[in-house]
Amino acid sequence: MRRIVCFGIVVCAGIGGLLAGFEDADANPLDTFGFGSRWVAMGGAATALADDTGAIYYNPAGVVQADRVHFTIGYFYADPSLKINNYNIGEDRTSGTIAGVITPPMKFSRFKFGGGAAIYIPDKRVARSLAIPYDQPTFVAYGARNQRMVAQFPFAFEIFPWLSVGGAISMFVKTGGGPNFLLRENRPGNEGLWSEGSISATQKGAFFPTAGLLVHPNKWLHIGFCYKAKNEILYKVPLKVTIEPLYVGAKIPLIGESYIDMDQHVYTFFAPEQFTFGVGLRLGGRTAIGADLTLARWSGFRQPAPEGATVYSGGIAAFIPPNPNYPLPPPDFSDIVIPALGVEYRAFSSSSWEVFVRAGYRFRPSPAPEPTGWNNFLDNDTHIFSFGLGVAMLRVEERLRVLRGPIVADVHFQYFLLEENETDKVHPVWDAYGDLRYGGRVVNSGLTLTLCF
Amino acid sequence: MHSKGCGCFLSAVCLFALVASSCGYLGEKGKEPRGDVNQPVSGVGKFEKQDFYCGTQLVQPFLIEDKRSSSVISGEPWLLNDEGAIRVWWVARDIAAGTNTVLTAEIALSAGTECRSVDAALKNIREVRFVPSPSYLIDAPTVVKKDGHYLMWFSKGTWQGIGHAVSDDGLDWEILSENVLEPNQTWENGSVGSPSVLWVDPGLVRAGGVFRFRMWYEGNVFGRRAIGHAESTDGLEWIKTDASGAREPARGPAPGSVRPVLEATQNNWEFWNPGDPWGRVGQPCVIVHQSPTRPLFYMYYTGNIYGRIEPDAIAGVNLVLDCFAPCRGRDACMDASIGLASSEDGLTWDKAASFSEPNVIANEINPIMNEKFPVSLDPRKPEGSINVFCPNFIVDEAEPAVLEVVENQLFIMLFHQVDFMNLMEGASLPPEDPAVPSTFTGASGIGFSYVGNTSF
Numbered sequence: 001m002r003r004i005v006c007f008g009i010v011v012c013a014g015i016g017g018l019l020a021g022f023e024d025a026d027a028n029p030l031d032t033f034g035f036g037s038r039w040v041a042m043g044g045a046a047t048a049l050a051d052d053t054g055a056i057y058y059n060p061a062g063v064v065q066a067d068r069v070h071f072t073i074g075y076f077y078a079d080p081s082l083k084i085n086n087y088n089i090g091e092d093r094t095s096g097t098i099a100g101v102i103t104p105p106m107k108f109s110r111f112k113f114g115g116g117a118a119i120y121i122p123d124k125r126v127a128r129s130l131a132i133p134y135d136q137p138t139f140v141a142y143g144a145r146n147q148r149m150v151a152q153f154p155f156a157f158e159i160f161p162w163l164s165v166g167g168a169i170s171m172f173v174k175t176g177g178g179p180n181f182l183l184r185e186n187r188p189g190n191e192g193l194w195s196e197g198s199i200s201a202t203q204k205g206a207f208f209p210t211a212g213l214l215v216h217p218n219k220w221l222h223i224g225f226c227y228k229a230k231n232e233i234l235y236k237v238p239l240k241v242t243i244e245p246l247y248v249g250a251k252i253p254l255i256g257e258s259y260i261d262m263d264q265h266v267y268t269f270f271a272p273e274q275f276t277f278g279v280g281l282r283l284g285g286r287t288a289i290g291a292d293l294t295l296a297r298w299s300g301f302r303q304p305a306p307e308g309a310t311v312y313s314g315g316i317a318a319f320i321p322p323n324p325n326y327p328l329p330p331p332d333f334s335d336i337v338i339p340a341l342g343v344e345y346r347a348f349s350s351s352s353w354e355v356f357v358r359a360g361y362r363f364r365p366s367p368a369p370e371p372t373g374w375n376n377f378l379d380n381d382t383h384i385f386s387f388g389l390g391v392a393m394l395r396v397e398e399r400l401r402v403l404r405g406p407i408v409a410d411v412h413f414q415y416f417l418l419e420e421n422e423t424d425k426v427h428p429v430w431d432a433y434g435d436l437r438y439g440g441r442v443v444n445s446g447l448t449l450t451l452c453f
Numbered sequence: 454m455h456s457k458g459c460g461c462f463l464s465a466v467c468l469f470a471l472v473a474s475s476c477g478y479l480g481e482k483g484k485e486p487r488g489d490v491n492q493p494v495s496g497v498g499k500f501e502k503q504d505f506y507c508g509t510q511l512v513q514p515f516l517i518e519d520k521r522s523s524s525v526i527s528g529e530p531w532l533l534n535d536e537g538a539i540r541v542w543w544v545a546r547d548i549a550a551g552t553n554t555v556l557t558a559e560i561a562l563s564a565g566t567e568c569r570s571v572d573a574a575l576k577n578i579r580e581v582r583f584v585p586s587p588s589y590l591i592d593a594p595t596v597v598k599k600d601g602h603y604l605m606w607f608s609k610g611t612w613q614g615i616g617h618a619v620s621d622d623g624l625d626w627e628i629l630s631e632n633v634l635e636p637n638q639t640w641e642n643g644s645v646g647s648p649s650v651l652w653v654d655p656g657l658v659r660a661g662g663v664f665r666f667r668m669w670y671e672g673n674v675f676g677r678r679a680i681g682h683a684e685s686t687d688g689l690e691w692i693k694t695d696a697s698g699a700r701e702p703a704r705g706p707a708p709g710s711v712r713p714v715l716e717a718t719q720n721n722w723e724f725w726n727p728g729d730p731w732g733r734v735g736q737p738c739v740i741v742h743q744s745p746t747r748p749l750f751y752m753y754y755t756g757n758i759y760g761r762i763e764p765d766a767i768a769g770v771n772l773v774l775d776c777f778a779p780c781r782g783r784d785a786c787m788d789a790s791i792g793l794a795s796s797e798d799g800l801t802w803d804k805a806a807s808f809s810e811p812n813v814i815a816n817e818i819n820p821i822m823n824e825k826f827p828v829s830l831d832p833r834k835p836e837g838s839i840n841v842f843c844p845n846f847i848v849d850e851a852e853p854a855v856l857e858v859v860e861n862q863l864f865i866m867l868f869h870q871v872d873f874m875n876l877m878e879g880a881s882l883p884p885e886d887p888a889v890p891s892t893f894t895g896a897s898g899i900g901f902s903y904v905g906n907t908s909f
Contacts, residue, residue, distance in 0.1 A: 085745045087491035087862070130487060143488045422746045429751070429795040429805040429818065432904075434495030437745035 041388025042342025043360020047278025053100030076446025405452025498821025
C-alpha cells in the first residue's frame with residue numbers, strides 16, 4: 001500500500017511538474033472538430049469512455065485501458081459556411097489526416113503503464129498564422145486558428161484497476177528573430193558599399209501538457225477528468241534598421257546616424273484552458289452513454305491582432321514625429337461551460353460483424369462579447385449535432401494473422417449550427433463595417449480505420 | 454470468404470481515405486482563403502478616389518472634367534436611383550458669364566479595368582430647363598422621385614434661400630416656389646443653401662409626426678457654417694426643427710431659437726488649424742442606409758469648406774498670394790474634405806471616428822475623402838493633433854453626392870474637386886504616364902469614388 005501511495009505521489013508530482021513547467025498548454029483544431037470518428041459522432045463526450053486512440057486527445061488516462069496495440073488512421077473535412085450580413089465570407093476549411101497509436105500496457109510491479117502518439121496533419125499547410133486587423137469582422141472559433149499540425153504524446157498509469165492517471169505532451173513551434181538592415185547613402189566615399197542586412201529566424205519548441213484521471217467504480221460506471229491548459233503562441237518579429245549618416249550632397253553629414261526599431265508582435269493559435277468532467281455508462285454491453293461538462297476559460301483570450309510600435313532615434317528623430325502607439329482594445333471574452341452528450345448503440349451483432357450507431361450533441365456558448373464597439377470578434381452560440389456509424393469486422397485475426405483484434409471502420413457527420421446574432425453598433429460609423437448580422441454553419445465529416453495488433 | 458471479405462473491406466476503406474485525402478491536398482490549389490471576402494459594406498470610407506489615368510496620381514477627377522481653357526466649373530452633383538437607373542444632376546457654373554446650367558445624365562457602372570475595380574460612364578447628357586425662367590442662379594439641386602414625379606429643391610442665388618420645382622421627366626421643371634426655406638434663424642446669419650431632401654418611410658418619421666419630407670441644409674455660409682434640419686408634409690411648407698425639439702417656420706419672421714443639427718467639432722479636418730475658432734461643415738448629402746438591423750441616416754458632408762472670409766479680404770484679396778503665404782496667414786485658402794456622420798433620428802448625429810478625439814484608440818475614419826497625398830503638413834503641429842495641414846495647396850473635395858447600390862454592395866460618391874489654386878490644372882502634372890495625353894489638363898470637375906465590394 002505504501003508503495004502504491006508513493007507511486008501515486010510520484011505520478012501526480014510528475015503531472016503537476018508538467019503543468020507548472022510549461023508556459024502554455026494544449027489546445028488545437030481537435031478542440032473544434034474532435035479526434036476519431038467514433039468520439040466525434042458521440043458529440044465528443046468521451047472523457048470517461050475513451051479507451052482507444054481517442055483517449056490520447058480526450059483523456060490520456062484512458063490510454064492504459066487498451067489491451068493491445070491500437071492503430072488508427074483517418075481523415076476529416078470541415079467546411080464552414082459563415083455569413084456576415086447574409087454574405088458568405090469565404091472562411092478557410094479545416095481538413096487533414098489523423099493518425100494515432102497506443103501501445104499495450106506494460107507492467108511495472110502491480111502497475112500498468114501505457115503510451116502512444118497521435119498526430120493531425122492538415123492537408124493544406126503545416127500551420128497558418130493569420131494576423132488580421134483588430135476591427136475586421138472575424139469568426140474567432142474558425143479560420144486560421146484551426147490551421148496547424150498537432151502532435152501529441154500520451155502516457156498513463158493504472159494505479160489501481162479502478163484508477164488511472166495520465167498525461168500528454170503536444171508540441172508546436174514558435175518563431176523568433178527578425179531582419180536587421182544597414183542602409184547606406186549613395187555618395188562619394190561609399191563606392192562599392194551596399195546597403196546590407198541579415199535576417200535571423202529561430203524556431204523553438206513550444207510544449208503543451210494535458211492531464212487526465214479515470215475512475216471505474218464498477219463495470220458500468222466510468223468517471224473521467226481532463227485538464228488542458230491554455231494554448232497560445234507569441235510571434236515577435238522585430239525589425240531594426242540602421243541608417244548611416246546622410247550627407248545629401250553636402251561635405252559634412254547633415255543627418256546623423258539614425259535607427260529605426262519596429263517591435264511587432266502577435267498572439268496566435270489561442271485555445272482556452274479547459275477543465276472537463278465526464279461520466280460514462282456502459283449498459284448491458286450494447287449501449288454506451290457519455291456526458292461531459294467542460295469549463296473553457298476564454299477569459300484568457302488576448303488581442304490577436306498585430307500590435308507594434310516604431311521608435312526613431314538618432315538623426316532622423318528630429319524630422320519624424322513619434323509614431324502614436326495606441327493600445328489595441330482588449331477582447332473581453334468570458335469563460336464558458338460546454339455540455340456534451342453522446343450515445344453509442346450496438347445495432348447489429350453476429351459472429352463476424354458488429355454495427356454501431358452513434359449520436360451526440362454539444363452546445364458551445366459564445367465566449368465573445370457582443371461586438372458593439374471597436375473589436376469585431378464574432379462568435380455565436382453553437383449547437384453541434386453529430387451522428388455516425390461504426391462497423392467492426394470480428395475474428396479477422398483468424399485470417400490475417402498479423403492482426404490481433406477486429407478491424408473497425410467509423411464514419412461521422414457533424415453539423416455546427418451557429419445561432420444568428422444581430423448587433424447594433426454604439427457608433428455605427430466608427431468602423432468600416434457597421435451593424436452586423438452573423439451566423440452560419442459548419443459541416444464536418446470524416447472516417448477512421450482502427451486496427452489492433 | 455471471410456478473408457476475401459476482410460480484404461475487400463480494408464481495401465475499400467483505404468481507397469476512400471486515399472481519395473478523400475487527395476481531394477484535400479489537391480483541392481483549391483493556389484487559393485488561400487482568408488475569410489475576408491464579402492466583408493460588410495456600410496458606406497464608411499475611405500472612399501477610393503478614381504484617377505483619369507491609372508498610375509498617374511492627382512489628375513482626378515474621373516468623370517466630369519473641367520477644361521482649363523473653359524471658365525466652367527462643374528459641381529454640386531446629386532445622385533438618384535431612378536427605378537434601377539442611376540441618374541445624376543449637376544451644375545455647370547460659368548464663372549466668366551455668371552451663369553449656372555443644370556445638367557442631367559445617367560451613369561452606367563461596370564466592372565473596372567486596370568486600376569479601377571468599378572468603372573463609370575456618363576450617357577444621355579442633357580440640359581435641364583426651368584419655367585418660369587429664374588432670374589437668379591439655381592445651384593445645388595437635390596432630387597427626390599415620388600409617385601412617378603421628380604421633386605427638386607435647390608439653392609436660390611448665392612445662398613439666399615431654398616426653392617422647389619417639380620418635373621415629370623427630370624428635364625423640364627416647373628418652379629413652384631423660389632423660397633420654401635429662408636434664413637431666419639440666429640445661427641444661419643443670413644444665408645442658407647445646399648439642401649438635401651428625403652421622402653422617408655413612415656418608420657423614419659419623428660415620433661408622432663406626419664412630416665415625411667425631411668431636409669438638411671447649410672447655413673451661415675460666410676461664417677461658422679453648420680447644418681440645419683427642416684421637415685414638411687408636402688415639400689412646400691417646411692418647419693425648422695432641431696434635436697432639442699424647437700420648431701419654427703422655415704420662412705418669414707421667426708424667433709430664431711432653432712439650432713443646427715451638425716456643427717464643426719473635429720479638429721483635424723473640419724477646422725483649418727487648431728487655432729481656427731470657427732470650423733465649417735456644410736453641403737450635406739443625407740441618405741438612408743438599411744443596416745442589417747435598422748435603418749440609419751447617413752450624412753456625407755464637407756468640412757473645412759471655403760467660407761470664412763474676413764471683411765477686408767472679400768475685396769481685392771489675391772488668392773494665389775494668400776495661399777502661398779505662411780500657414781495661418783489667411784483664411785482664404787482652405788482644404789476641404791468630406792466626412793460622414795450617422796443618426797437614428799436625423800437630428801442627433803454621431804460623427805465617424807477621428808484621431809483627434811479623446812479616447813479614440815485607432816481609426817481615423819473622418820475625413821472619408823480627401824486628397825490622396827497630403828500636400829503639406831504644418832510643421833508647427835501642436836502636441837496631440839495629427840494631420841493638421843497647412844493649406845498652401847488646394848485640392849478640395851466637396852459637395853458630396855452618395856448613392857448605395859445595394860445589389861453590388863457598393864456605395865458610390867460623386868464630389869466636386871477644386872484643383873490646384875483653382876486653375877483647373879493638375880497638381881502633379883505633367884505625369885510620366887505615357888497614357889496621359891498631352892492635352893489633358895483637368896484636375897477640376899466632378900470626381901468618382903466608391904467603397905465596397907465591387908463584384909459585378
